[in-house]
Amino acid sequence: MLNLPIYLDNNATTPMDPRVLEAMMPYFTNQFGNAASRSHSFGWAAEEAVDYAREQIASLIGANAKEIIFTSGATESDNLGIKGVFEMYGEKGKHIVTLNTEHKAVLDACKHVEKMGGEVTCLSVQEDGLLDLAALEAAIRPDTILVCVMYANNEIGVIQPIKEIAAIAHKHGALFMTDGTQAVGKIPVNVIEDGIDLMAFSAHKMYGPKGVGALYVRRKNPRVKVTAQMDGGGHERGMRSGTLNVPGIVGFGRACELCRLEMAEDSKRIVALRNKLETELLKIEEAYLNGSKEHRLPHVANISFKYVEGEGLMMGVKDLAVSSGSACTSASLEPSYVLKNLGLDDELAHSSLRFGLSRFTKEEEIDFAISHVKEAVEKLRDMSPLWEMFKEGIDLKSIEWSEH
Amino acid sequence: MAYSEKVIDHYSNPRNIGTLDKNSSTVGTGLVGAPECGDVMRLQIEVDDETGTIRDAKFKTFGCGSAIASSSLATEWLKGKSIDEAMKIDNMDIVEELALPPVKIHCSVLAEDAIKAAINDYRVKNGLPPIEKI
Numbered sequence: 001m002l003n004l005p006i007y008l009d010n011n012a013t014t015p016m017d018p019r020v021l022e023a024m025m026p027y028f029t030n031q032f033g034n035a036a037s038r039s040h041s042f043g044w045a046a047e048e049a050v051d052y053a054r055e056q057i058a059s060l061i062g063a064n065a066k067e068i069i070f071t072s073g074a075t076e077s078d079n080l081g082i083k084g085v086f087e088m089y090g091e092k093g094k095h096i097v098t099l100n101t102e103h104k105a106v107l108d109a110c111k112h113v114e115k116m117g118g119e120v121t122c123l124s125v126q127e128d129g130l131l132d133l134a135a136l137e138a139a140i141r142p143d144t145i146l147v148c149v150m151y152a153n154n155e156i157g158v159i160q161p162i163k164e165i166a167a168i169a170h171k172h173g174a175l176f177m178t179d180g181t182q183a184v185g186k187i188p189v190n191v192i193e194d195g196i197d198l199m200a201f202s203a204h205k206m207y208g209p210k211g212v213g214a215l216y217v218r219r220k221n222p223r224v225k226v227t228a229q230m231d232g233g234g235h236e237r238g239m240r241s242g243t244l245n246v247p248g249i250v251g252f253g254r255a256c257e258l259c260r261l262e263m264a265e266d267s268k269r270i271v272a273l274r275n276k277l278e279t280e281l282l283k284i285e286e287a288y289l290n291g292s293k294e295h296r297l298p299h300v301a302n303i304s305f306k307y308v309e310g311e312g313l314m315m316g317v318k319d320l321a322v323s324s325g326s327a328c329t330s331a332s333l334e335p336s337y338v339l340k341n342l343g344l345d346d347e348l349a350h351s352s353l354r355f356g357l358s359r360f361t362k363e364e365e366i367d368f369a370i371s372h373v374k375e376a377v378e379k380l381r382d383m384s385p386l387w388e389m390f391k392e393g394i395d396l397k398s399i400e401w402s403e404h
Numbered sequence: 405m406a407y408s409e410k411v412i413d414h415y416s417n418p419r420n421i422g423t424l425d426k427n428s429s430t431v432g433t434g435l436v437g438a439p440e441c442g443d444v445m446r447l448q449i450e451v452d453d454e455t456g457t458i459r460d461a462k463f464k465t466f467g468c469g470s471a472i473a474s475s476s477l478a479t480e481w482l483k484g485k486s487i488d489e490a491m492k493i494d495n496m497d498i499v500e501e502l503a504l505p506p507v508k509i510h511c512s513v514l515a516e517d518a519i520k521a522a523i524n525d526y527r528v529k530n531g532l533p534p535i536e537k538i
Contacts, residue, residue, distance in 0.1 A: 309442050311468035315407070315415055326442055326468070335442065346440035383421045383472065385446035385464040386439060401438030402517075 004319045006365045010205075010356035011154050011182060011300060012323060016251070017207040017359075023254035024209065027247035035244045036235060046246045053253025060256040061180075061199070062190035063216050069236045070244055070252075073213035074181040077200030078105035079112075080215050080240060081177050084226025085146045085198065086113045089175070093143030094118045097136065097174075099160075100341045101125050102150050105200075106179055110148070127343050128292035129158035136165060140172045147174050151183035151199075155325065155338040155354055156291030157300025159183065166195030175224060181205055181213075185259035186267065186297055191216055197224050203248065207359065208255030212248035215240075266359045271298035273366045274357050278303070280370040284377055286390070290339055290352060299357040302339075304348040305373075307387040308380045313353060316376030320369055325352040347386075347396075407469055408503035414473035419480045422462040424448040432526025434518040443467035443511065445475045447518035449482055449490070451526055458482050458490060463518075470508040474498050474515035482519065487526075491535065493519055 007015065027049060035050045037043025054065040071077045086096065098110055100122045110120045121139045126132055131149060140147070147169035152159045162178060169176040177198035183189055184199075185206030191199060202213035217239065218224045225239075232241025278301045281287055286306040302325075305313060310326025325336030326349075335349035355369070381387040389396060407415070426433045431450050437443040444467065450460040461479035465472045477498055482490055498504070498512035524534040 307466065309467045309471075311442075312415075312466075312472060315412075315469040346442075350439070350442040383418060383464050384466045385435065385444055386466045388423065388464060396439060399435075401440070401444070402436050 002364055002368055005321050006319060006369060007321045008355045008357060008361070008365075008369060009321045009323050010358040010361075011157070011354060012356070013204045013210065014207045014358050015360060016204075016209055017255065017258060019258060020208055020251045020254045024247040024251040027250050031246075033246070035246055036233065046244075049250050050244055050246060053249045053256075056253035056257040056260075057214060060189075060260045061184060061201075061216060062192050064219060066237075067191075067216055067219050069215045069217055069239050070249055071213045071215055071240055072211055072245075073204070074103075074179065074200045074202035075105040075213075077202070077213050077215035078103065078179055079109045080226055080229050081198045081200055081217075082106065082109040082113060082146070082148060083116075083229055084239070085175060085177065085224075086116065086118050087227035088225050089145040093141075093145040095121070095141050095144040096146045096148060097121045097123065097139050097144055098148045099123050099125060099131060099150065101129060101153055101155075101158075101338045102148070103154055103179055103181070106148055106150070125158075125341060128295070129153060129156050129290075129338075129342055130292055130295060131160055131165065133161065133164055133168060137168050137172075140168070140174060142172075144169075144172060144174045146177055148177040148179070150179040150181075151189065152180075152187070152297050153291070153338060154182050155336060156302045156342070157182070157297035158291040159187065159295045159297060161295075162194045162196070166197075170195060175222075180216075182297060182300075185256065185263065186299060188263070191218070197222070198226070203252035203255055206255050206259050209248050209251040212245050212252045214252070262359070267298040270357050270359065270361065273361055273363060274299055274301055274355075276363075277301060277355060277357075277366050277370060281373055284374060287377075288348065290342060290344065290348075300354070302352055302354045304339075304344070304352040305377045306348060306351055307384045307390055308351050308377055310350050310352055312380055313351070313373075313376055316380055317353075317369075317372050319372055322356075323354050325354070326350045410477075410502050411469055411473040411504070414476040414502070415469040418463075418472060418476040420460075420462050420476065420483075421464060423464065424450050424460065424462050429529050430526075432522040432524070432529065434521025434523075434525060436517045436521055437467070437471075437514050439466065443471045443514055445471065445514050445518045447475055447478060447515070447522050449522045449526060451487065455486075457484060457486050467511065467514075468508070470502065470504055470511040471514060473502050474504070474511045475518065477501060478515045478519055487523055490519060490523060 033042030033046035310324030339349035495512035
């Protein structure tokens with residue numbers, strides 16, 4: 001029996017693994033201590049739990065436990081990393097290089113840096129969503145202090161050549177930061193091998209709880225520091241004040257451990273399901289995959305169904321929980337900037353659906369999704385004037401549209 | 405965002421989807437919106453030459469559920485109306501009937517534009533001056 005609706009929006013958030021909840025439970029009740037309380041056993045127990053989680057998290061990404069700074073989530077980590085580096089290394093330079101397909105947390109933190117007197121170069125990606133390394137190299141200046149490029153994109157799942165990007169940044173004396181939110185726990189990420197100096201990531205994208213994330217801050221070769229963005233008790237080596245979210249951190253730790261142990265098996269299964277979904281949906285006439293097919297997370301497929309509008313389509317696939325790059329899904333009425341920055345026509349950007357699978361996705365669910373989407377696309381095309389024109393061989397670009 | 409029951413009803417069971425012969429002198433066609441904006445409506449009316457009433461109305465829409473519902477409702481309302489009556493359909497009537505939220509008001513505006521464009525197409529075809537936008 002299928003439970004409807006089927007959740008295929010795992011890039012937005014993942015369900016929490018029951019094993020994660022189990023690990024967290026005692027820290028909501030009996031083990032309620034403040035990890036910063038040094039004078040009694042309640043505090044010690046909390047501190048021990050946090051230390052253990054720090055190890056679990058560090059070991060997933062090949063870091064040292066001391067390099068994990070806990071935050072409220074990836075948005076805070078992105079802000080802390082970018083603004084913190086800008087403030088800490090302001091004397092060295094004021095230039096930051098990033099991408100135009102980054103998450104808003106990065107783009108808006110960069111805008112903030114610009115207001116503080118910094119300069120930001122926002123590079124365009126290529127049609128497949130990948131950064132052109134030559135363009136990166138050309139953009140770096142003597143006063144560049146930070147290159148910030150996401151590990152994998154949240155809308156199209158495209159994985160950037162992180163090692164190469166880090167090497168270019170380091171060659172020019174800049175730090176390399178990555179937003180690893182979508183990648184950590186899904187594909188192997190190793191801060192040493194990849195040459196990452198700072199990395200933002202979050203628990204709730206990898207079957208952990210919401211409201212907790214981390215910023216990895218390298219301690220050796222080079223020793224990186226960020227200026228705290230919040231004043232207070234000087235927790236987290238002075239980089240992030242605030243009482244630690246102990247149950248959240250314990251859950252984050254357990255989630256990382258499960259990912260480390262099960263990622264290889266999970267992703268084998270997930271990629272097979274994703275490929276099935278994708279292969280079947282791309283058999284639909286005028287359906288296109290957005291972003292690089294090869295350099296991509298195993299659980300993501302972003303597909304445009306031309307001549308069908310995304311929000312209308314989502315209403316048609318009401319038994320699926322997915323998201324769309326369509327304008328109508330956002331308050332701004334602008335289609336997805338990520339898809340537009342791939343060079344997609346607005347029209348194709350409006351027609352996209354993002355499918356994100358998880359370790360809990362079942363094959364029956366994918367089979368259902370395939371037929372459900374096919375049906376809805378067919379139904380909507382039957383009522384689409386654009387589809388009719390396309391079928392009559394009319395070039396839509398030849399029509400003078402009344403923009404409104 | 406939750407849709408009203410009426411929007412869901414029109415979306416699930418759209419009335420009057422289809423195509424009329426756009427070359428016929430009794431048919432008026434209105435094509436409004438733009439693919440880049442995520443909404444295109446094509447609304448057609450067939451006018452009875454003798455009585456001047458709208459005998460049939462058809463639509464096809466590329467857009468969100470509210471856009472589809474707005475145009476579906478418009479065709480329902482147009483049938484049997486005289487051209488003059490049809491000109492009086494106001495987008496706010498559609499908003500009210502479908503309980504559209506503020507962010508979807510543009511869908512109703514588009515439907516009203518489509519009605520007027522279809523009427524004008526019919527008028528021009530039959531040697532009448534187009535009606536200026538009110």
